[in-house]
Amino acid sequence: MSAVALPTTPSFRLDGKKALVTGAGRGLGMAAAAALAQAGAEVVLAARSRGEIDEAAAAIVAAGGKASAIVLDVTDRAGMEAAVAMSGPFDILFNNAGTNRPKPIWEVTEEDYDAVLDLNLKASFFVARAVAIGMRDAGIRGSIIHMSSQMGHVGGPNRSLYCASKWGMEGINKAFALDLAPYGIRSNTIAPTFIETPMTKPFFENRAFLDSVLAKIKLGRLGQVEDIMGALVFLASDASALITGTSILVDGGWTAD
Numbered sequence: 001m002s003a004v005a006l007p008t009t010p011s012f013r014l015d016g017k018k019a020l021v022t023g024a025g026r027g028l029g030m031a032a033a034a035a036l037a038q039a040g041a042e043v044v045l046a047a048r049s050r051g052e053i054d055e056a057a058a059a060i061v062a063a064g065g066k067a068s069a070i071v072l073d074v075t076d077r078a079g080m081e082a083a084v085a086m087s088g089p090f091d092i093l094f095n096n097a098g099t100n101r102p103k104p105i106w107e108v109t110e111e112d113y114d115a116v117l118d119l120n121l122k123a124s125f126f127v128a129r130a131v132a133i134g135m136r137d138a139g140i141r142g143s144i145i146h147m148s149s150q151m152g153h154v155g156g157p158n159r160s161l162y163c164a165s166k167w168g169m170e171g172i173n174k175a176f177a178l179d180l181a182p183y184g185i186r187s188n189t190i191a192p193t194f195i196e197t198p199m200t201k202p203f204f205e206n207r208a209f210l211d212s213v214l215a216k217i218k219l220g221r222l223g224q225v226e227d228i229m230g231a232l233v234f235l236a237s238d239a240s241a242l243i244t245g246t247s248i249l250v251d252g253g254w255t256a257d
Helices: 027-038 050-062 077-087 110-138 160-183 201-205 207-216 225-236
Strands: 018-022 042-047 066-071 092-095 143-147 186-192 247-250
Touching: 018 027, 027 042, 027 050, 027 066, 027 092, 027 225, 042 050, 050 066, 077 110, 092 110, 092 225, 110 143, 110 160, 143 160, 143 225, 160 186, 186 225, 201 207, 225 247
Parallel strands: 018 042, 018 092, 042 066, 092 143, 143 186, 186 247
Antiparallel strands: none
């Protein structure tokens, strides 16, 4: 009989945890909700469109998971904070709601600026803060995961507003990590490359654009929603218990050079 005491890998399971996913009606948000539910979490899907989140929640339940849906406009701060307080506290947040208006800088309007920064940065800040307050007050050692982008680490043509919002998110993430560490609450980002979703698929029908993207992704393919799901479960689980204030780049090597 061996005398060696082998360490045990921390669990990637999320049983008994409650998670909030914003922007959960489609694409990456819906995939994230599915991933968390498949790992055992009870998931609350939030978005502005009732139909989409109801259908996604029903699909998760039909597959054996636990899920419910709430209509939530994250830009309505008072309404959002009331909904988070009523539905929480949460153990996990996937802070995912966002938008993009790709344009060259000389075509960007003030309305474009406000639309992108108000949702991607301002609303994301206050959603994360509301969930963090609930965690702190309930004594939950939770995990807050923000949707960032490789464009929060590099620049890109026609991406001035998106880059501004995601670089800002990376800064917010690090500051959240420092403020929340005394409470055992972690804050991290997931920073993907271009992911093929129903929303982005039409852009890739432009062959020149697709070729320019693939030339930068060293692994030679577009990202799929499944590429994000494992990273999300990792950051939500005890397997990442000592990770905070960092960014998981799921970029196929885009930022490696």
